[in-house]
Amino acid sequence: MILVTGATGQLGTAVIQHLLRKVPASQIAAFVRDDSKAANLLKQGVAIHVGHYDDTDSLDRAMKGIETVLLIAGTDEENRVHQHQNVVDAARKAGIHRIAYTSRALKDPTTLVNRLMEGHVHTEQYIKASGLSYTLFQNILYMEAIPQFVGGEAVFERGIHLAAGQGRVALALRSEMGEAIANALASPSEGNLTYQLTGRESYSFYDVAASLTKLSGKIVTYTPAEPATFIAQLMGRGLPQLLAQRITGFVTDIANGQEDIISPDLEELLGRKPTPLNEGLTLLYKL
Known part of the structure; x- marks a missing residue:
């Protein structure tokens, strides 16, 4: 029995839909905050457990009969x-069991500008210290995030303005x-496994x-x-200063090469080559 947390999010949804092609629905459970968003999963035969990461009783109930649990990183960055x-x-x-x-x-978590990313490191350490068998999926920046980064359709009018320098990212589709x-x-x-899920090639924002x-x-x-200029631009668009600083820290880490990592793991798990940049952008922008 496999339990997927954050099951109605975009990554959780993708995982479950592909799991349904591999194992019977009776072997899949979903941990969700809002069962109304899980109606489609319920129709497909997936067991639904309602709760959240701060509700330990709901977590205990959801774990009963589970062999493998996939913890999808929470979105509450301060408390996750x-x-x-x-x-x-x-x-x-x-x-x-797992x-x-x-x-x-991340290439070097000790030199991060965006300190919130350290939460992933701390979580990995806690998992390793738990004594449980583990599988870690270290994901690169989603290619689906590119429109959000560069301003959606507005990119064709004003171009790309980011504090990412010449930094490169081995982008891959979520x-x-x-x-x-x-x-x-x-x-x-x-045994214990760590996969780095990246594309086969890294790209700069020039690319x-x-x-x-x-x-x-x-x-x-x-x-x-x-x-500093980028923070001012973000604040000029109405973003709070703290959020503008976080976004700038994230892209500064890209400039510093934190996501210039290429691994064969994604290709090996897929059994085919991951989608390259041109094809991905064609899909995302419907070009």
Whole structure:
């Protein structure tokens, strides 16, 4: 029995839909905050458990009869390490066979500008110290995030302005990461495993601009911005200062090479080559 937490989120949904192609629905359970969002899963025969990471009783109930639990990282960045620890504690208490976690692929966590990413490191450490068998999925930046990063359709009018310098990212589709995670979860576990789910090639935002130019026929330029200037631009768009600083820290880490990591793990779990940048942007922008 496999329990997927955060099951109605975008990654959780992708994982479960691919799991349903690998194992019977009777072997899949979903942990959700709002059961109204899980109606489709229920129709497909997936067991639904309602609760949240701060509700330890709900976690205990959800863990009954579970062999493998996939902990999808929470979105409450300030509190998620404690919340993740609650999930790990419940899994250990229930005696589950394996815990899996969706972490982040980072080259050197000790030099991060965006300190919130350290939460993934702390969660990994807690899992390793738990004594449970584990599988860690260290995910690269989702290709689906590119429109959000560069301003959606507005990119064709104003170009790309980010504090990412010449930093490169081995972008990969979240949908394919979900498929790869499902393939790993549906396979017998063999000890403790760590997968880095990345594309086969890393790209800079110069590459993103060039690809969008080629695909659309409209000239898209990338202009690297200084961090202070970028923060001011974000605040000028109405973002609170703290959020602007977090976003800037994230893209500054890209500039510093934190996500310039290439691993064969995604390709091996998929059994095919991951979608490259041009094809991904064609899908995302419907070009």
